[in-house]
Amino acid sequence: EIAVKTIEDDKIYKEYFLKIYGEKPTSTHIPKAIAAFERTLETSNTPFDDYMQDKENTMAESAIRGRRIFMSEKAKCFDCHFGPDLTGDEFRNIGLYNGIELIDKGRFLITKDSSDLGKFKVPGLRNVAITAPYMHNGMFKTLDEVINYYDNPNLVISNAINTDDLLAMPLNLSNQEKTDLKHFLESLTDKQFISNKTSRWKDDQFIKKTVDIKKKVPTNIVETFIIKLNSLIFIIYIIFFYPIRHFNFHFI
Numbered sequence: 001e002i003a004v005k006t007i008e009d010d011k012i013y014k015e016y017f018l019k020i021y022g023e024k025p026t027s028t029h030i031p032k033a034i035a036a037f038e039r040t041l042e043t044s045n046t047p048f049d050d051y052m053q054d055k056e057n058t059m060a061e062s063a064i065r066g067r068r069i070f071m072s073e074k075a076k077c078f079d080c081h082f083g084p085d086l087t088g089d090e091f092r093n094i095g096l097y098n099g100i101e102l103i104d105k106g107r108f109l110i111t112k113d114s115s116d117l118g119k120f121k122v123p124g125l126r127n128v129a130i131t132a133p134y135m136h137n138g139m140f141k142t143l144d145e146v147i148n149y150y151d152n153p154n155l156v157i158s159n160a161i162n163t164d165d166l167l168a169m170p171l172n173l174s175n176q177e178k179t180d181l182k183h184f185l186e187s188l189t190d191k192q193f194i195s196n197k198t199s200r201w202k203d204d205q206f207i208k209k210t211v212d213i214k215k216k217v218p219t220n221i222v223e224t225f226i227i228k229l230n231s232l233i234f235i236i237y238i239i240f241f242y243p244i245r246h247f248n249f250h251f252i
Contacts, residue, residue, distance in 0.1 A: 001027075003027075003030060004025055004026060004027055004030065007025045007030060008024055008025045013025065017029060017033075020033075042085070042126075043126055043127065043190035043192070044190075045190050045191050045192065046126070046187060046188055046189060046190050046191065047059045047063070047187040047189075047191075048063075048067075048184075048187040048188050051064070051187070059187050060183060060187075062179065062180045062183040062184075063180070063183040063184045063186070063187040064184075065177075065180040065184075066179075066180035066181045066182065066183050066184025066185070066187075067184045067187075069173070069177050069180055069181050069184070070181060070184055074171060074172075074173070075150075075171055075173065075177075075181065076166050076171070077181075079166055080092055080122045080166070081122065081124075081125050085124035085125070085126055086124055086125035086126065086188070087122045087123055087124040087125070088122055089121070089122065090121075090122050091106070091107045091116065091119040091120060091121055091122070092119055092120070092122055092164050092166075093106070093117070093118040093119045093120075093160075093162045093163055093164050094120075094150075094153070094163065094164060094167060095118075095153040095154075095156075095157050095160035095163040095164075095167055096118065096120075096135060096136065096137070096139070096157065096160070097117065097118030097160060097161055097162065098157060098159045098160050098161055099161055100159070102137075102157065102160075104118075104136065104137065105117055105118060106118050106119045106120045106136070107119040107120065107121075115162075117161065117162045118160070118161060118162045118163075119162075120136045125185060125188055126188050126190070127188065127189050127190055127193060128143070128185050128188060128189075129143060129185055129186040129188070129189045130189055130193050134146050143182050143185055143186075144178070144182065147173070147178050147181055147182060148178070150167070150171065151170060151171045151172070151173045151178065152170040152171070152172075153167050154170070
């Protein structure tokens with residue numbers, strides 16, 4: 001009910017629902033809209049995919065170096081972001097809960113397990129360069145901000161609670177390594193989005209609306225929708241599509 005009211009109160013989203021579904025936002029249409037959005041992210045026409053298929057001149061040298069950093073013990077990205085969509089579909093606490101200004105308890109609101117305090121689902125990284133803002137609360141607007149955060153989370157949030165051990169120590173990435181890592185993440189962008197100069201992903205107003213929705217809707221409401229959808233989508237994907245489309249993507 002909270003999610004429905006929040007989206008219904010937003011003029012732009014209300015217009016979208018009226019145009020697409022012929023009526024105002026409902027608990028039936030909102031999950032369908034989320035599922036439709038997630039399907040747009042299930043893409044494989046990227047420079048990275050071409051590179052993995054041994055096509056020549058598909059990824060810049062900087063992006064190739066960034067891939068090595070991504071998989072390295074130093075950066076540790078691959079510990080959480082692996083598989084065809086670069087997510088292990090796990091829940092992790094990356095230091096964005098301190099019980100003061102960052103009060104969203106994340107997965108704990110669903111499980112009531114204290115070990116889940118501040119944990120959120122690890123997102124996939126396909127098209128990540130054009131799906132800002134980042135984090136569950138939209139607190140970072142650029143990939144540069146995200147990379148700088150992971151390099152040393154304590155510089156941004158010094159009093160986080162229950163942070164994953166993977167982030168216990170600074171990564172100490174050089175400026176060049178940060179740039180290379182960013183270029184690798186950009187190589188995960190589907191070419192249809194790169195060629196579409198009028199893409200909504202580049203619309204600042206759309207980004208602002210996304211941030212507003214993330215801030216207004218409690219995590220437990222959003223997770224309830226997304227977890228159910230992801231479970232069904234994941235099962236169908238593994239059975240029918242994964243063996244065909246992503247056979248060699250485990251080993252990036």
